[in-house]
Amino acid sequence: MKRTLWITLCAVFLGASLSYGNAAPKPPEQNWSFEGPFGTFDRKALRRGLQVYREVCASCHSAAHLRYEKLKELGFTESDVKAIAAEYEVPGPVGEDGNTKPRKAEPKDFFAHPYPTEAAARDANNGALPVDLSMVIKARPHGPDYVFAFITGYAKAPSDLKMAPGMHYNLYFPGHQSAMAPPLSDNQVTYPDGTPATVDHMARDVVTFLAWASEPEMETRKRMGVMVLIFLSIFTAMLYVLTKRVWWHIKHPS
Template sequence: MQITLYSALLAAGLVLLPAGASRAAEGVDLKHVDWSFDGPFGKFDRAQLKRGFQVYREVCAACHSIKFVSYRNLSDAGGPEFTEAAVKTIAAESNVTDGPDADGEMFERPAEPKDRVVKPFPNDNAARAANNGAMPPDLSLMTKARKDGPNYLYSVLTGYDEAPADVVMADGMSFNHYFPGQQIAMPQPMSDEQVTYEDGTPATLDQMARDVTAFLTWTAEPKLEDRHRLGFKVMIFLTIFAGLLYATYKRVWRDQH
């Protein structure tokens, strides 16, 4: 049983590790939000994911792609769960280049659920050219590509401020408390009432930042709910199985010693 004890201690140590890691590169403490998807039983809030997608589409999508997400994913279980009809409508609003057709020509057609979410720029150079030389990164995996991603994203989105008098800003940069270096090429992307939510939720900056962060956490972890559900079953099974095996082990060894 000694080994079990050690591994339990080790597990406890490792679990505690990330708690200290939720700081931005500058050592600024990130804002902390109680997300619905945190913790072993965490689930996404469907209405929030739908609102988050709306924010992405009406605000972020002007510059940022989510190239690993297809339109059909929007109706997947565990995601925003739009109806298939709604997904078709959403997809049809953008055009994709397809082809070549029988004449060898490329042609434009409305996007379908099978297509990847259409990127705002045809390539990275076009994206840079339109954005003062800065490349708006793809957001599909953003919440996993930063330390303590969801909190980081929320902090950056709500962390814009006037530059303090002693900070010299480069051309076209904005001041942000949480971005490493505190100068970010992206101007403040959102302001109160910028979108009108269909479900009547007041579209404050804070609310929009939360919603879009939740949505982007789903794009990075589309199977999070499945994972949590299956994990719970596996833990129960393994615990019972370990108990049975321990009883077996004790019984088999009873006559030795």
């Protein structure tokens, strides 16, 4: 009985340490303007990040929770948004043949999907599914640090690791074998504001954009939090003064 217990404990310990060894390392911490209680989104970085998403990531990844009209919050005008939406097609009304006819997207539409079905997406990506990016920053531990580390974390596979066909070695992806090829290379996009389009810059910008996409109301929430704290401190001070006064009268009855 005792022996079985020991063997089970050893097996659990060995299993845990092996799986720990295989786990991806913690991504390095980055400085993000949107972190901390006073964090805000840098509007220029958001617009550059949208550009990287549209020109690089959107060919494989949807961002289905975002509507085109939401882009007005990044400083785009009504007609800019109309023009951006019109570059995409979304499923339209059902035609006489029973199939939906694609139509030009409008500002009220959600961002268009790059593939018509999940099967088509897997088919084009070595069997793996490119996740929807609208919530990915919230959905992964160490959200922005992880996504930044993942999209920039490609390296040559160690010689003792047998890579499956079509997979790419990534330092931060759990299991280290990712079906996503390195998505970014220097000067892949041309930023209109003259910012050099290095891999590092593009990755930072697209992560900032995805962080905004996963919580566009973050700035309002944080501002509200600060207001509540200010209110509570004033309220506490007032209560303190009031309590002192009440007790003064009780302690010094005239």
